[in-house]
Amino acid sequence: MSAKRIGEAVGDSLATRCLEAALVSHKLAHAYLLVGRDEDAKLALATALAKSGNCRGEHGLGEFCDMCPSCRQVDSGGSPNIRFFGDSGALNIDTVDQFISYASVKTASGCLKVSVFRGVDFFTDVAADRVLKTIEEPVPGNVFLLLSQNSRRVLSTIRSRAQIMKVERSVTMADPGDVSPAIGPDTSLEVLLDFARANVSLSETVGRLLRMRSQNSPRDNAMAGLQTLALFMNSVLRARGKVSPLACVSLSTEPELARVNFVLDQSRVGLFLDHLGERLKHVEQNVNPELVLTNALLELRRITTHE
Ligand SMILES: [Zn+2]
Structure with a gap:
């Protein structure tokens, strides 16, 4: 079963x-x-x-x-x-x-x-x-x-x-008329992994997320980016064996997620997810999507670097 x-x-x-x-x-x-x-x-x-x-x-x-x-x-x-x-x-x-x-x-x-x-x-x-x-x-x-x-x-x-x-x-x-390459969860997770490993700067990461699906508006991309942050958090928990692995994340990505330097504190994870919900609302209410994404990534950085 x-x-x-x-x-x-x-x-x-x-x-x-x-x-x-x-x-x-x-x-x-x-x-x-x-x-x-x-x-x-x-x-x-x-x-x-x-x-x-x-x-x-x-x-x-x-x-x-x-x-x-x-x-x-x-x-x-x-x-x-x-x-x-x-x-x-x-x-x-x-x-x-x-x-x-x-x-x-x-x-x-x-x-x-x-x-x-x-x-x-x-x-x-x-x-x-x-x-x-x-x-x-x-x-x-x-x-x-x-x-x-x-x-x-x-x-x-x-x-x-x-x-x-x-x-x-x-x-x-996706709509068969959409000829842009498929963007799976691995692609957007890679962007966040690069950021978590400090390989890519904050502003570059925000830019990548805002341009992720070129046919979509920055606002839609920002909402997708925030939801990818929730997936990232979930995937790190799964990679650490807290819950079973996500079928949609490939085996090459999984070990990388397990290595993210990450404080697994339930209350911080919970707060982070709460804030993501608030941030989604802000984008919906037309707050500048770049600003909202920047703040979300700053919070992720604070958690991943033990600050
Ligand atoms: Zn059942």
């Missing part, structure tokens, strides 16, 4: 890796705003998160077996640990009431309860106000996934309280 990771189930993307890192380090945010046009990808991601958070199988943290009663309940729609509200269209206010009553029920110990709210783009002020009260003071064990097609349409009160993640197709499933 082989366990699955979230990324394997729904296609590797920066969002899945970021969620895996947060799950493994027990640092899930209360609320995530999952943004993207592919509604199926967002729903599949939610399902995989509910499975990983509740699987009873024998395997590493953040993985799931797809066979135990808990995983099967998620697939059959009968799991108490995941519920979907709304659809991708206009919002019915009764749905908000159902969401609030589901989210206010305590979870069984050790369970992760995933509340998925679709169509967050269509929230009115009244609906947003009521939902916010619930997501700001969650009952422990709850995580809220708010699904949006376009984050610019989401009320700023919601945007500012959720960690924003772009859910995009993985590189291997």
